[in-house]
Amino acid sequence: METDKPILLSGIKPTGAPHIGNYFGALRQFVEFQTIGTHQCYFMIADYHALNSVQNAGHMRELTRELVLTFLAIGLNPDKVVIFKQSDVPAHTELAWIFDTITTMPYLMRAHAYKDAEAKKHEISVGVFNYPMLMAADILLYNAARVPVGQDQKQHIEYARDTAEKFNRIYGDTFVVPEEYIVPDVAVVPGIDGQKMSKSYQNTIPLFASRSEIEELVMAIVTDSSGDRPENVYQIHRLLKSEHDLTPLYEEHKGKYKALKEALIEDLDAFIKPMRERYAEFAANTTVVAETLEKGAAAAQERAKEKIEEVRRAVGVA
Numbered sequence: 001m002e003t004d005k006p007i008l009l010s011g012i013k014p015t016g017a018p019h020i021g022n023y024f025g026a027l028r029q030f031v032e033f034q035t036i037g038t039h040q041c042y043f044m045i046a047d048y049h050a051l052n053s054v055q056n057a058g059h060m061r062e063l064t065r066e067l068v069l070t071f072l073a074i075g076l077n078p079d080k081v082v083i084f085k086q087s088d089v090p091a092h093t094e095l096a097w098i099f100d101t102i103t104t105m106p107y108l109m110r111a112h113a114y115k116d117a118e119a120k121k122h123e124i125s126v127g128v129f130n131y132p133m134l135m136a137a138d139i140l141l142y143n144a145a146r147v148p149v150g151q152d153q154k155q156h157i158e159y160a161r162d163t164a165e166k167f168n169r170i171y172g173d174t175f176v177v178p179e180e181y182i183v184p185d186v187a188v189v190p191g192i193d194g195q196k197m198s199k200s201y202q203n204t205i206p207l208f209a210s211r212s213e214i215e216e217l218v219m220a221i222v223t224d225s226s227g228d229r230p231e232n233v234y235q236i237h238r239l240l241k242s243e244h245d246l247t248p249l250y251e252e253h254k255g256k257y258k259a260l261k262e263a264l265i266e267d268l269d270a271f272i273k274p275m276r277e278r279y280a281e282f283a284a285n286t287t288v289v290a291e292t293l294e295k296g297a298a299a300a301q302e303r304a305k306e307k308i309e310e311v312r313r314a315v316g317v318a
Contacts, residue, residue: 008033008181009144011044011086014063015053018070019204020272021189021197024239027207029148029183031075041081042142042300043071048086048093048134052127068289070207073279084296086138091301091308095137096130098315099163102170103133107162112155136160141304143176148183171314189239190232192221205236208276211269218265228254233264240267 010030018027033041045067047060054060064085071083086092108114111132117124132155139147139160147157157180164175188196191203198204205217223230229250237246237260253259282288312318 005040006145007142008039008146009042011046013046013050014067016199018207045085065289069282072282073275078292082296082299084300088297089300089304091304096134099133132159136163140175144178146181148181174314190235194222194232208279214268218261230257237264
């Protein structure tokens with residue numbers, strides 16, 4: 001799948017069932033990048049990163065399978081993009097170690113995730129501490145020119161840029177210095193409790209929820225009875241329909257929260273149903289996950305092999 005197009009790379013950890021916040025925050029953009037066709041897209045299942053929180057082999061395999069099925073169900077096509085597992089490309093961890101040798105501890109202690117864990121007095125594993133270097137390896141291994149991230153992840157790209165520039169100064173021009181792509185207009189999707197939708201808050205609406213699940217969860221959305229419009233309901237609804245379409249609906253049912261929730265149920269089910277059905281179709285195919293990962297591994301390994309050999313020569317181990 002080699003092309004002359006610049007590389008775009010993004011990854012998702014297999015750490016739990018995807019929800020609509022994941023879709024509107026990242027997954028939808030993956031499909032858009034595939035459709036636009038301006039980049040060769042690499043979409044990585046970041047299973048080595050997930051080991052920081054998922055430490056059960058059977059669970060990891062199932063979560064990985066579910067994420068592959070998710071990629072396929074939302075419309076990603078393995079013939080057009082590279083869908084691969086981080087652990088299928090050994091060069092990721094090899095390059096991370098090489099980066100470790102030129103990286104200082106004080107530099108890594110500036111990472112937001114480390115500082116957050118330290119502030120909460122969590123026991124910090126080496127995996128959490130070194131997370132930015134493995135992520136830098138993920139990006140730089142493929143000469144990724146563009147990395148789509150949310151505003152809150154911009155520091156990860158800064159680490160990759162710094163690492164590329166430092167390596168190039170020490171060993172010669174080897175790495176492309178990547179640019180972040182801050183996806184415009186990415187909404188913060190509220191959960192059913194009004195906080196940001198997150199698995200850790202247990203406030204999500206699953207991306208492939210059944211009709212009955214949608215009904216139960218939407219009816220449980222927290223509302224403030226002091227206003228004419230239930231704001232948490234509206235903020236989810238506006239992801240599915242334009243303000244032009246929603247304004248007359250919310251005017252007609254001003255103060256009628258149950259009716260507005262019922263309207264959201266209908267629109268959410270209409271949105272989710274096609275993806276839910278595609279997910280079930282792919283899940284019934286016993287070979288599609290293995291075939292997708294085998295195809296993706298071959299393409300990712302081919303590109304990574306060339307870069308890691310260049311790095312080995314640069315540092316003098318080859």
